[in-house]
Amino acid sequence: MAYLYYVLYLFFIVLEQLSYTTLNKYIYPKSLFDIETYFAIYYIAFIFIFSILFIREFLDVAKYKIIDTVLKIFLLFNIIFIIISSPNFYPIDVLVSVGMFFFLYILFISFYLLYKGNENAKYMVVGWSVAIVAWIMQGTYNEGGWSLLYEYPYFFESAIFFEAIIFSIALANKLNKTKELEESVASNKILTKELHHRVKNNMQLIISLYRLKLSKLEHASSFLKEVEGAIQAIGTTHEMLYSDNVLIDANAREYFVMLVDKLKNSYPHTNIDITYRIDEDIPTDCLMYLGIILNELMTNTYKYAFETNYGKIFISLEKQGEHIIFTYEDNGKGYDPHNNKNSFGLELVKSLVSSELQGDIKVSFDKGTKYIIRF
Secondary structure, three states, X not given: OHXXXXXXXXXXXXXXXXXXXXXXXXXXXXXXXXHHHHHHHHHHHHHHHHHHHHHHHHOOHHHOHHHHHHHHHHHHHHHHHHHHOEOOEOOHHHHHHHHHHHHHHHHHHHHHHHHOOOOXXXXXXXXXXXXXXXXHHHHHHHOOOOOHHHOOOOHHHHHHHHHHHHHHHHHHHHHHHHHHHHHHHHHXXXXXXXXXXXXXXXXXXXXXXXXXXXOOOOOHHHHHHHHHHHHHHHHHHHHHHHHHOOOOEEOHHHHHHHHHHHHHOOOOOXXXXXXXXXXXXXXXXXXXXXXXXXXXXXXXXXXXXOOOOEEEEEEEEEEEXXXXXXXXXXXXXXXXXXXXXXXXXXXXXXXXXHXXXXXXXXXXXXXXXXEEEEO
């Protein structure tokens, strides 16, 4: 956008100079030339408007609230002048006088931002210094005072041309850096995808190694399912990362559905109805820990909750104030906290909630089992 704003700024300078030098009578039809005299105030106002927009973009002044606020005031001032000006009210002298203060302000902030380490400010200092001198010389020439235009009639045009060269170099440099940054981002995306893909493959390799090593051990199948589920919770996170370019917040519903579907394949003979109410997307690292927790809770449900291989599971994720609430509930026979068969899984869940999610967990065993995790 900075390039477009600068082109429009130069465009209105050309129009203003055509009007100022009366060369416009050789370009415009006579019907337009008769009223074009009044356009000068609009040309100057648009010069200021697009120079302000260019400066805000080029110097990224949004980082500096006071500077940006003053520029917005100048911008509003010029817009008002465009609205209220007419042949009967033509305050061009006021606009030009305010414009001089504007140019001096730009020069001041250019030196200030150069001091602050803004890379583009050096181009503003050089280019705008020359432009300001040119505008001042034209102003003093119009008022009959001393001006370089008496000695060098084309000083203004030469100065603007010099300024255009300076900013062309600056914009070309900025475009090159933008292109390099885009290439770097694209390269990082490819590397990130490859990284996540390899992590997922390595996890599958771990599962295969466990299968091979534990294949001859008694009860190894049950143990392997639990290990495989935990690894799948992490692997599914990486699968979403490299397939959807998710870096910050992930689609929690999509993640839980993918994870649950994989877990259900490990228990094909059960008939469990699963309901979701998921209203929030959360950071991927939190989602991965919730995935491991969900794997443990569902594994316990599938193994111990239902005597008839039929039941219901409810999973929800919602925001309450500044906290996220994760709820897991089944309508099974409940859970005996003194039963050693599944106490390890619950201890793992509590550990992940407290140490990784920095939250707390509430468990109830009335008419099934219900876990409420708040973090």
